[in-house]
Amino acid sequence: MASKQGYGADLRKFMDLRVDLRLNCNRHVAGVLKGYDQFLNIVLDNAIEIISKDEKRELGTVVIRGNSVILWENLDKVLAKSHSTESIANKKDIMFLALILNFVLKKLKQVHDKNRSKMMKKHQSLPKEHWRNKNPIVLVHGFAGQTADKSWICKGYFHHALSNDVLGENSEVYEADVNPFGSLHDRACELYQQLIGISKIQEEARKKELQLSQVVYGVEHVRDVHSDTYYKIRYLKKVVDGRIFAYPNGIPGGWCRHRKIHLVGHSWGLTTIRYLQYLMSINFFKNPGYLKCSKIEDQYCFNDPTYDMSNFIASVTALNGVNNGSLGGYGCGYDEEKRLFIQGKNDAVPWALKWIDGEEFYELEYMDHNFMYDYCGEIFGFNKKDDESVFQYIKRHYYNDSLYNTNDTAACQFAPHYVMEQNAKFETYDNTYYFSITCNVKGGIRQKFKEVLHEPKRSSNMGLGFDLEVDSHINYTLKHTKYPKRKSKLNWLWRKLMHLKIALNPIALHQVIFLENQYEFKPPKENMNNALNPKMNNAEAIDYLNKDWISNHDILLPRYSQEFPRLSSNYNTKFDIKDKPWGTKKDPIFFDVTDDAYLEYYSQKDKYEKGVWHFGSYPHTDHLDYCGLPPILTKIRTLLGIEYRPLLWINLFNRLRTLEIEDQI
Structure with missing residues (x-):
């Protein structure tokens, strides 16, 4: 039963409204409420007394004393009815909004599906049935990348490539699940470990009484460079209908020269692949016996x-391969002269890596508790020890300067001068096809070759009286289907949106803020700039310009660096024929990446050559377009x-399937 004060507050809602009251002596009165006091004495206008169902008596305006009214029960019903009516009205509003929202979502889904x-x-x-090879395809993520199971917010680096359609x-x-911030050596070794399987690494560790990290990275590398010997086991993975599968025994079906693999790398993933191929060429892993031949049973497959x-x-x-380096590190405190990060100088990367618990339990399911992703900083000694308190852990990390004492990280090795040294070791192998698909912020089709020697070729043609490469210069009349035509020029609004998208790139944001630091960069081979060359306009001058590194640039990587290997520490003039960074077989070949590889299978079956770089670009794309972050x-x-x-991925897979690969099972 409510208090009088409570009913007084409630009665205000019924002023000038008709109410029904029960009085003592079993009387029933109804009328329009015109007033009341604190004792609930009530004034009714146009009051009537209801004697029976068929008999009523008019009373006019009456005052009813509060102590003569059995008010509680009847007013409770009135109030309950009012509240119920309001509740129903609210529910109707909510239902109406829900129906509208459901209708809008259905329409959006229909438009999306269409x-x-x-x-x-x-x-x-x-x-x-039209494939020319059935070799497995392995995708290798770039800097700060993760596999599909590691990140709740990013959902998967190559999610465009892994949908069923x-x-x-x-x-x-x-x-492949390689260290997102690791050095080239570490990432290449981890990639090899996944391709052959962790079980073989564990077997060798037991035989030689070594730790897993020493077997994977090499004893000398762990001793000289790593701050910790802990190794987080990694697996090759595959996503099927939203489920994740891992392969502890390496790539299913085996891996050898009779069952080769296609490797696709985004950004730093491409450089990781090239470093792996270099390590395999020099027999760095020294365990070819692990690679049993997939064609001949019980035989080992290696080149004796x-x-x-x-x-x-x-x-x-x-x-978007890092073929010649990036300026990204210069905005994060990287010092070119010392080849290290300088503590306190915009050092976003070292500080981001510091606060990591490397002992996160690895499970083969989606890590919904991992909001961002696993930084994999265990090799820098960032694990929380079992006997270490949280305070001790934080204190140790605050004073941990290991990242300022090593350049064995991707952020340091992005620098062009480092990649230039690696390109001197890398080769373009005659048994491998090479493709490069670049982003292209400004649009346009191709750029001028400054490194390639054109003059002698033209002179030879003139002297001989015919074209030496007439076959490759034939213009085909067959029209190829291209997918969505991307405009060569954007209007003002789209240009601004493109710039905003690049500026808000979460990985490039720090570089945007500290963009002036990138002007500290000195282009490698600056002495080969034609303008600084005493023999200006000399045919052998390569003419490196600072403009190459800052034009057509999406903050992370210029198009100039992506197309093909251009820089090498032992390539100084155009006459250094045997030291060409892109290989000696033939100069890089431009191809239109929008050409339909399905049609190429019928019209130009042997269009691509082994041991030659084929490169092209998409206009108005930036560095994260191809890996597609985030999926929403x-x-x-x-x-x-x-x-x-x-469509890019469908065409990429089709192109790989049209390649002729000899002596395969």
């Missing part, structure tokens, strides 16, 4: 006597009708 279906019809996966019949497409296993890789495909943007882009990346 646009997706329309887009996917522009390309078809090459039927399996893109894969088609490509059931053997795997993801050099044990050169570089021909185990069928093709290398670069997406894909649905928005599909709704807007501007999504194209699934």
Whole structure:
């Protein structure tokens, strides 16, 4: 039963409204409420007394004393009815909004599905009966990348490539799980470990009484460079219908020269692949016996006597590959002269890496508790020890300066002068196909070759009286289907949106803030700048310019660096024929990446050559377009009708399937 004060507050809601009251002596009165006091004495206007169902008596305006009214029960019903009516009204509003929202979502889904279906019809996966090879495909992520199971917010680095409508019949497409911030050496060794399987590494560790990290990275490397000997076991992975599978025994079906693999690397992933091929060519791993032949049972598959296993890789495909370095580190406190990060100088990367617990339990399911991703900083000694308190852990990390004493990290090795030294060791192997698909912020088709010697070739043609390479200069009349035509020029609004997208790139944000630090960069081979050359306009001058590194640049990487290997510490003039960074077989060949590889299978079956770099670009794309982070943007882009990346992957897979690879099972 409510108090009088409570009813007084409630009665205000019924002023000038008709109410029914029960009085003592079983009387029933109804009327319009015109007033009341604190004792609930009530004034009713147009009051009537209800004697029976069929008999009523008019009373006019009356005052009813509060102590004569059995008010509580009847007013409770009135109030309950009022509240119930309000509740029903609110529920109706909510239901109406829910119906509108449901209608809008259904319409958006219909538009999304229609646009997706329309887009996917522009390309078809090459039927399996037309494949020229069935070799497995392995995707290698770049700097700060993760596999599909590691990150709740990012969901997967190569999610565009791993949907069923893109894969088609490509059931053997795997993801490699390498250190997102690791050095080239560490990442290449981890990639090799996953391809052959952790069980073989554990077997060798037991035989030689070594730790896993020493077997994977090499005893000398762990001793001289790493701050910790802890090794986090990694697996080759595959996503099937949203489920993640791992392979502790390496790539299913084996890996040898009779069952080669296609490697696709985005950004730093491309440089990781090239470093792995270099290590395999010099027999760094010294365990070729692990690679049993997939063709001849109980035989080992290696190239005696050099044990050169570089021909185990069928093709290398670069997406925004770091072929010649990046200026990214200069905005994060990197000092070129010392080749180290300087403490206290915009040192975002070292501080981001410090606060990591490397002992996170590894499980083969989606890590919903891992909001961002696992930085994998265990090699720097960032593990929390079992006997260490949280306070001790934080204190130890605050004073940990290991990242300022080593350049064995990706952030340091991005520098062009470092990649230039690596390119002197790398080769373009004659048994491997090489492709490079670059981003292209400004648009346009191609750039001028400054490193390639054109003059002698033209002179030879003139002297001989005919074209030495007439076959390659034939213009084909066959029209290729291209997918969505991307405008060569953008209007003002789209240009601003493109710049905003690049500026808000989470990985490039720090470089945007400290952009002035990139002007400290001195281009390698500055002495070869034609303007500084005493023999200006000399035919042998390579003409390196600072402009190459800052034009057509998406903060992380210029197009100039992505196309093909241009820089090498032993390539100083155009006459250094045997030291060309891109290989000696033939100069790089431009190709239109939008050409339909499905049609190429019928019209230009042997278009691509082994041991030669083939490169092309997409206009108005930036560094993260190809790996597609985060996935939610894909649905928005599909709704807007501007999504194209699934087609890129279909075409990429088709192109790999049209390559001729000899002596395969």
